[in-house]
Amino acid sequence: MNTTNHDQQIQVLIDQAPQYGANPADVQAIAPGLKAIASRLKHPQYFILQTLEQNWLMTTLANRTQSNLTKNAVYAFPTFEDASAHYQGSNDQQMVALPIPAIHILFQMLAMKPVDSIVFFETPGDLQSGTEISRQNLFDTIRFHVQKNRSSQPNLPSDIA
Template sequence: MDLQAQIQSLINSAPQDGVTPLLVESIAPGLRALAEKLSHSQYYILQNMHKEWVLTTLSNRTNPKQEKRVVYAFPTSKDVSIESEMASDPSMIAAPTPVVHILFQLIALEPVDSIVFFETPGTTQNAIEIKRLELQKLVQQTLEQKNSVNRIPPDIA
C-alpha cells in the first residue's frame, strides 16, 4: 500500500466525530515526510495476543540507570524471528503494519520513547530511530502552521 493510501486509510478509520479526520489530514504531510525517509512501506511489529506492541527496555552502557523503551520495526517477518527471542513464543505474532500507521501510533504511545526501524533485511546494523517526542514536536509545529494560515488577520478590515 503506497503512502497516500495509508494516509487515506487512517483518515477513513478515524472516529467520524468531525474533528479527528481533519486532525489526521492536517498532520498527514509530516507523517508522509517521515515515512519517505524510511525504506519500506510496511514493517513487522512483534505483538502479543491482545495486539499490544512488545516493548524493549534499553540501558545506557555508561549509565545503566538511564533507560529508554523502544519498539522494533522489522523489514520482514523472518527478521523478527531472527532478532527477537520472544518471536518463538506462540502467544506472539509478527504483524505487518503500514509505516504511516506505525508513526501515527507512536504519537500517543506514552510508554514508548522511540521506534527503531531496521532498514536492511537480515541485519540490525542499518536502523533509523524515530523518537516520540520529536514526532510530537513535528505534529505540533504542523498544527500551529495550519492554524496560523487559517487565522483571519485582526486588521483585515
C-alpha cells in the same frame, strides 16, 4: 517510499479514525507531519512483534554510559523473517509478527505513552543499525507542520457566511 503510498495510508487512517476514537479532521491536520517522518523510512510497511492480545512488544534499552537511563523502544522489522529471527532470541510469551503500514505505526506511537521510540530496521538481515524515531521527534515534527499549515491559511473575515 513514494508519496502516493503515504497518501493512501493517510486516507485509510482518516477513514478509520472514528474506530479509534479520533476525529478525521485531526488526522488530516497531523498528516503532513506523519508523512514528513515516514519519508525518511525505506519501506511502506514494517513487521511489528505483538502478543496475541495485539500489544506491541517493547524492549527496555539502557544507556551505554549511564545504565540508570533507560527508554522503551518498539522494533519495526523490514521482513517477516527478520521479526521472526528476533523473536526466536527471546523466550517471551507467544508472539506474532504482523505487517503494519509505516504511517500507521507512527500514528499508533502517538497514543502509546510508555513507548519512547521506534527503531525501524531498514536493511533485511541487518538488525544492528536502524532509524530511530523518538516520540518527541514525532511530536515536534507534527507540531511544526500543523503550525506551518495554520500560518499559511488565509485569514478569513469572522463575518464570512
